[in-house]
Amino acid sequence: YNDWKLFMNQSFNNEYIKINFMNSGAEQKEYISYASSLPLATINASATLFLNMNHTDFEDTLNALKWTREGMVFILDAENNVIASSNNNDLPDFISYYDIAEPGKIYFGEHNNKKYVALMVESNESNWKYILLTPENVLWGNILHYSRNVFYTIILYIVLGLIIAYVFARRNYKPISKIIDYLSTKSTSVSKTQGDEYKYMQLAFENVFYRIEEMQKELSDQDDLLRRNFLLRFLTGERIEQGSFQDMFKKYNIEFLYKYYTVMIVHTDVSEVENEESVAVAQLIITEYFDKAFIKENMKVYFVIENNFIVFILNGQFETLFHLNKILSIGIEEIKSRINKLIKTKIVIAVSTIHEVLDSIPDAYQEAINALDYVLLYEPEEIVFYNDIKGEQKYFYPIAVEQKLINNIQSGNVEEVQIILSQISAKNFYNNAITPEMGRCLMFDVMGSLMKAVDMKKDSEIIHQAHLAKQMIKVKTLKEMENKIKKNVLDICRYFKEQTNMQRGRSYSKEINQFIDENYMNSELNISMLAEYFKMTPSYLSKNYKDETGHSILQYINKVRTEKAKQLLLDNNNTIAEISNKTGFLYDTSFIRTFKNVEGITPTQYKNNIK
Numbered sequence: 001y002n003d004w005k006l007f008m009n010q011s012f013n014n015e016y017i018k019i020n021f022m023n024s025g026a027e028q029k030e031y032i033s034y035a036s037s038l039p040l041a042t043i044n045a046s047a048t049l050f051l052n053m054n055h056t057d058f059e060d061t062l063n064a065l066k067w068t069r070e071g072m073v074f075i076l077d078a079e080n081n082v083i084a085s086s087n088n089n090d091l092p093d094f095i096s097y098y099d100i101a102e103p104g105k106i107y108f109g110e111h112n113n114k115k116y117v118a119l120m121v122e123s124n125e126s127n128w129k130y131i132l133l134t135p136e137n138v139l140w141g142n143i144l145h146y147s148r149n150v151f152y153t154i155i156l157y158i159v160l161g162l163i164i165a166y167v168f169a170r171r172n173y174k175p176i177s178k179i180i181d182y183l184s185t186k187s188t189s190v191s192k193t194q195g196d197e198y199k200y201m202q203l204a205f206e207n208v209f210y211r212i213e214e215m216q217k218e219l220s221d222q223d224d225l226l227r228r229n230f231l232l233r234f235l236t237g238e239r240i241e242q243g244s245f246q247d248m249f250k251k252y253n254i255e256f257l258y259k260y261y262t263v264m265i266v267h268t269d270v271s272e273v274e275n276e277e278s279v280a281v282a283q284l285i286i287t288e289y290f291d292k293a294f295i296k297e298n299m300k301v302y303f304v305i306e307n308n309f310i311v312f313i314l315n316g317q318f319e320t321l322f323h324l325n326k327i328l329s330i331g332i333e334e335i336k337s338r339i340n341k342l343i344k345t346k347i348v349i350a351v352s353t354i355h356e357v358l359d360s361i362p363d364a365y366q367e368a369i370n371a372l373d374y375v376l377l378y379e380p381e382e383i384v385f386y387n388d389i390k391g392e393q394k395y396f397y398p399i400a401v402e403q404k405l406i407n408n409i410q411s412g413n414v415e416e417v418q419i420i421l422s423q424i425s426a427k428n429f430y431n432n433a434i435t436p437e438m439g440r441c442l443m444f445d446v447m448g449s450l451m452k453a454v455d456m457k458k459d460s461e462i463i464h465q466a467h468l469a470k471q472m473i474k475v476k477t478l479k480e481m482e483n484k485i486k487k488n489v490l491d492i493c494r495y496f497k498e499q500t501n502m503q504r505g506r507s508y509s510k511e512i513n514q515f516i517d518e519n520y521m522n523s524e525l526n527i528s529m530l531a532e533y534f535k536m537t538p539s540y541l542s543k544n545y546k547d548e549t550g551h552s553i554l555q556y557i558n559k560v561r562t563e564k565a566k567q568l569l570l571d572n573n574n575t576i577a578e579i580s581n582k583t584g585f586l587y588d589t590s591f592i593r594t595f596k597n598v599e600g601i602t603p604t605q606y607k608n609n610i611k
């Protein structure tokens with residue numbers, strides 16, 4: 001009793017202990033008891049709570065678990081005493097106190113001549129420790145079993161995945177196949193490769209998108225060209241259907257918001273510049289600079305580039321040209337500093353007067369051209385306004401001078417005609433300094449004298465009067481008009497000179513034939529080359545030769561080249577390409593066509609006939 005009392009008066013703190021009890025039948029049974037002193041967390045307890053669990057029932061429960069049948073389970077209390085086990089055995093000797101002190105550790109050992117794998121875990125609630133011992137062969141057998149199951153499951157899923165993928169791919173491939181068939185019939189630039197449909201589709205679509213981009217670029221370029229042509233027509237005053245200008249303004253996004261208008265022409269002298277790319281860059285610099293400068297001043301700006309002219313249409317609130325002159329003075333220096341790094345050129349800016357009506361823009365354009373003519377003829381200024389130009393309003397071209405010019409043209413006196421034309425230019429443009437408008441009138445008078453000379457000779461075929469008049473109208477500057485008139489006058493004069501020589505009975509056909517015989521291998525041999533060599537016009541040379549021989553120069557050239565080719569065809573070592581090159585043809589096709597026209601058969605057929 002004393003021992004029992006002493007045991008019961010101990011302080012228990014939520015502990016599990018093993019206790020032996022005697023039942024009513026004096027049979028001793030072992031229990032696992034949960035002991036806790038009451039009240040809780042006190043030193044001197046007034047009572048003790050015991051909850052008893054039958055140790056045998058507890059072990060039976062452990063043994064009933066499937067995973068304990070081949071191994072062993074031990075339950076230890078906080079002092080590492082065995083509370084219960086699945087086989088009433090003590091802990092194996094290979095499990096030391098240090099192993100128990102490290103929860104979660106896996107360790108290996110031998111017990112009763114059998115190898116085991118041990119694992120210990122600790123309860124967070126009751127401070128119990130649970131040790132599970134499993135035979136190594138059972139553990140590895142289970143691992144192998146589960147590994148096989150996982151492996152077979154993965155294989156099964158892979159097979160099922162492949163089957164499903166095949167079914168879906170087969171079903172989805174039908175529209176793709178139709179797309180490929182459609183692309184193969186429509187696209188000729190991409191070749192279809194067997195077994196690589198997706199690569200084919202990629203290339204086909206890339207080709208389609210590339211073509212779309214090219215078409216969009218071409219349409220954009222076409223729009224720019226149409227816009228440029230429209231602006232040129234508008235500037236020159238060309239009339240179209242009633243009300244169409246407003247529709248075209250809307251189409252090309254052109255709007256004039258302000259009251260005043262003026263036209264500005266920027267002329268770049270690129271006569272000595274051979275690099276066209278540098279000229280384009282220089283014009284781009286000019287347009288970008290003035291576009292930004294005028295927009296900054298709240299102006300609407302539209303421009304068009306034609307050869308070495310850049311024409312700006314300005315629409316703003318300016319009532320005078322003073323502010324515009326300030327912008328141009330600053331701008332031309334800035335532009336020259338940029339352009340001179342690329343090319344050496346002279347820049348001239350001509351500005352019209354201010355107009356208040358949109359329909360007067362063609363008049364403003366003509367004023368700007370006249371101002372440009374004036375500065376190119378007389379004043380070496382960089383900026384000129386139409387209001388500032390001066391000059392005589394009448395020109396010098398008396399009847400006596402005109403008759404003298406006509407007589408020398410008809411007689412073919414080239415040197416005297418050149419002297420007369422120089423005297424007319426000097427008298428009007430340098431001595432009297434006539435206005436550009438009067439200068440154009442003078443040039444049309446000289447053109448009229450040229451036509452009189454042709455009419456009096458009754459040889460109107462050498463010049464198309466209407467065509468010549470249209471050429472003169474389209475010329476932009478007075479200087480260009482003067483040069484074109486002089487060229488036409490001198491060409492007609494040379495023609496009459498050639499006619500005079502022909503009338504004297506000189507024959508050129510033998511000399512021409514000799515020249516052709518010596519230069520037939522030259523691919524540039526043609527009527528123009530012969531005319532330049534014999535100092536005649538091409539039309540006169542052709543007419544004279546045909547009158548003498550009865551056939552054309554081109555027929556003789558082809559005949560000579562064909563005869564030389566026939567000689568070369570006798571040598572089997574010469575290819576068609578080599579023979580073509582040696583006889584003055586640039587391309588094989590031209591040689592074959594010419595040979596067949598002359599001989600009636602192709603070079604290859606001729607060569608086979610020889611064999």
